[in-house]
Amino acid sequence: MIQSILSNLAIILLMHLFMSMLVNFRKELSAWIFRSAMILLVAGSVISMLYLPILFGNFALDLRFIPLVFLSYIWGWKYAFPTLLIVSIWRFFMGGDGALPGIIFGMVGPTLLALAFHHRAKLKGKYTEKLLLIIGCWFISDFPIIFIIPNGLEVFKDIALVRLFTFIATAVILYTFIALERQRRTLNEKLQRLAGEDPLTKLLNKRRFYEIIEGKIRCERLQHYIAMMDLDHFKKLNDTYGHVIGDEVLCKVARILKRHEQEQIRIARYGGEEFILYIGNESLEKASQILEEIRAEIEGTCFITHQEKPIRITASFGLSPIDENSHILESVNQADKNLYLAKKNGRNRVVTPHDASILRTS
Numbered sequence: 001m002i003q004s005i006l007s008n009l010a011i012i013l014l015m016h017l018f019m020s021m022l023v024n025f026r027k028e029l030s031a032w033i034f035r036s037a038m039i040l041l042v043a044g045s046v047i048s049m050l051y052l053p054i055l056f057g058n059f060a061l062d063l064r065f066i067p068l069v070f071l072s073y074i075w076g077w078k079y080a081f082p083t084l085l086i087v088s089i090w091r092f093f094m095g096g097d098g099a100l101p102g103i104i105f106g107m108v109g110p111t112l113l114a115l116a117f118h119h120r121a122k123l124k125g126k127y128t129e130k131l132l133l134i135i136g137c138w139f140i141s142d143f144p145i146i147f148i149i150p151n152g153l154e155v156f157k158d159i160a161l162v163r164l165f166t167f168i169a170t171a172v173i174l175y176t177f178i179a180l181e182r183q184r185r186t187l188n189e190k191l192q193r194l195a196g197e198d199p200l201t202k203l204l205n206k207r208r209f210y211e212i213i214e215g216k217i218r219c220e221r222l223q224h225y226i227a228m229m230d231l232d233h234f235k236k237l238n239d240t241y242g243h244v245i246g247d248e249v250l251c252k253v254a255r256i257l258k259r260h261e262q263e264q265i266r267i268a269r270y271g272g273e274e275f276i277l278y279i280g281n282e283s284l285e286k287a288s289q290i291l292e293e294i295r296a297e298i299e300g301t302c303f304i305t306h307q308e309k310p311i312r313i314t315a316s317f318g319l320s321p322i323d324e325n326s327h328i329l330e331s332v333n334q335a336d337k338n339l340y341l342a343k344k345n346g347r348n349r350v351v352t353p354h355d356a357s358i359l360r361t362s
Contacts, residue, residue, distance in 0.1 A: 004052060005166055013177065015041060015042060043086040046067055056159045056163075063167065068084060070174060074118075074121055080114075087107060105140055114133065124179075130171075138168075142163055205269065209266065216278070223282065223321065226276065228277075228338070230273060253303075299312070299315075318335045318338030318356075319335060319353070339351070345359055
């Protein structure tokens with residue numbers, strides 16, 4: 001019996017291992033492929049346990065409802081119902097006197113009970129509720145033995161404690177593995193985010209920005225632009241009000257920029273008071289208009305009040321298209337040159353390549 005219990009447990013843990021691998025690659029898979037793989041994986045695990053029963057005297061039982069309950073509780077009906085349908089059909093065609101009760105009480109009942117709690121599903125907390133859910137599933141699965149088989153009450157008494165302990169222990173082990181994997185994945189995502197994030201403004205840092213933009217240039221046949229942005233007279237602001245106030249201004253500017261960010265507009269802190277922007281899938285006029293909207297919003301914002309005096313700042317922009325036949329740094333360099341022209345010619349303005357050619361000849 002111990003060997004059979006361990007075999008069922010091994011199947012469940014192997015299922016968890018492959019589910020974790022699927023979740024890790026979820027972004028690379030389509031929603032349909034991911035869901036289908038999850039359904040087939042859990043269904044395969046349940047079906048495997050049907051062929052490795054735990055023997056209690058003349059009765060063959062298993063831990064089939066554990067994968068179904070966890071799938072239902074965590075992932076919901078879109079995953080649970082197809083899985084339940086597959087394993088129910090398989091069990092029905094396996095035949096035997098216990099086929100129909102095994103389907104109804106061993107799989108359908110516990111799955112429906114777990115689905116009733118899906119809207120409350122949280123990995124952390126509610127431990128008593130989770131424990132009562134497993135006990136409830138055990139009761140649905142095993143209590144009908146009393147009425148289905150001869151001497152059912154005696155059989156139920158003989159196996160109840162072992163079965164209940166086995167279900168609870170298996171559920172706790174699986175839950176612990178899921179929680180640890182979720183914690184590892186959350187920590188890894190946080191570390192990846194921090195590695196690509198400017199610690200002060202929470203915008204992308206320069207390294208991560210280049211990674212994203214280079215990927216877009218390779219994969220998307222769009223018109224791409226790079227813009228360099230610099231806060232005007234920021235050194236004077238720092239010298240006058242101090243670096244703490246300067247940092248507050250940078251953070252508020254970052255929040256303004258963040259409001260304009262979308263799939264085809266990505267923004268990063270370049271260094272100091274400089275920011276770099278990517279604009280894709282737009283004409284030169286539209287890209288210039290987007291920068292002009294940002295410039296006007298910064299100019300119209302009261303960043304902080306110091307000794308009853310509002311502090312206002314402006315920003316200058318240099319815009320350049322990205323040439324797909326040259327390195328992105330060449331476009332950054334050209335945008336930086338246009339930014340220099342913006343600052344040289346009065347600041348608080350957007351200089352496009354067209355503007356730059358006029359300013360250089362004037």
